[in-house]
Amino acid sequence: MSQYRSPELPSPAASPATVIRNDVDLAGIPAGAWDALAQGHPLQSHAFLCALHATGCAAPATGWRPCYLTAWRGDTLTGALPLYAKTHSYGEYVFDWAWADAFRRHGRRYYPKLVAAIPFTPAPGPRLVARDDATRGALLERALDMLNPHDRSADPRYSSLHVLFSTPEEAAVCAHAGMIVRHGVQFEWRNPGHRDFDDYLAAFNHDKRKKVKQERRRLAEAGVVFRRLTGSDIAAADWAFFYNCYESTYTAHHSTPYLSLAFFTRIAASMPDNLLLVIGEHGGQPLCAALDIFDGATLWGRYWGTTAYVPGLHFEACYYQAIEFCIERRIARFAGGAQGVHKLARGLMPVTTCSAHAIADPDFAAAIADFCARERADVAHAVDELEAASPFKEA
DSSP states (O other): OTTSOOOOOSOGGGSTTOEEESOOOGGGSOHHHHHHHHTTOGGGSHHHHHHHHHTTSSSGGGTEEEOOEEEEETTEEEEEEOEEEESSOTTOSSOOHHHHHHHHHTTOOOOSEEEESOTTOOOOOOSSEESSHHHHHHHHHHHHHTTOTTOOSSSOOOSEEEEEEEOHHHHHHHHHTTOEEEEEEEEEEEOSOOSSHHHHHTTBOHHHHHHHHHHHHHHHHTTEEEEEEEGGGSOHHHHHHHHHHHHHHHHHTTOOOSSOHHHHHHHHHHSGGGEEEEEEEETTEEEEEEEEEEOSSEEEEEEEEESSOOTTHHHIIIIIHHHHHHHHHTOOEEEEEEOOGGGGGGTOEEEEEEEEEEESSHHHHHHHHHHHHHHHHHHHHHHHHHHHTOSBTTO
């Protein structure tokens, strides 16, 4: 398609033996080969993605049809792009509902579209996972070719390609290929090597430090205590309680949970060493639960819920317990996710996220590019304002 150009490949001679395929099911790829490409990222691991597919959470029946692109040299997997054909925009967290509505109002079809993402997981990371830049470029080129309206013989026509929560480096490659870059804001905590939670709070200004201490003291005085469980220490009863909390939270917001108990049970068996479950209790009875996923460098805050409202409970279960865990394990980064300016007062600072979008219709592509340019300026301004409100002394 003329408006998109192939990324520059640093070594044209490096890729002739590479074959890009769209007919290989993830379950048929050895876990070790896939995880080597994913570089140990638990949210992009073979176990995590297969759990989404095998339990029906990310499947054609739910509007997520896997159509992964994989790169091979002989029998060796050298690259991959986790790609889905989508018939809606749920579970993505880079919101394009207004784009879909504009297509509809002009009598055009937005769905199906192509989405390169980890379903239901707004965690930045590499999407074009490959051994070299030439293979990454070949994967992106093939994905863009799937939008070509002149080639109707091999693939159905898709309105667009969306590479969500990519790395900044990947976003730059996508931009060079003619894609539109979109920015968002999330919140992260960084660990410079704190000895304990008090040492961490010592970096706060007086008012913010006092507020955090008050929140934690009030919960303790109310008799709420917390357990942090990892791996095989998480019992079946703990998972059942967590899922009840998770499901209840969606119900309270008049929504339906994306993930099933079967999904959580599966990752409990297939990747237990990457799971942290925080359970808050009162009078010996469970009160709330928060599930985080971690590796040696990063902890990702994921899901939470409670059976009763208690002031400060959310902050303790989702932030303070996670930060204490990171300090104890010497984990450098806690990714707290999007939304919630309240995270700033707990020491999670704003970071800019990237996604990239290719729109097959040139008129809509121009309008969306203009919108994203203005949005990027707004995001930069918002990050500046949030950084100015930092709770730390040096700010």
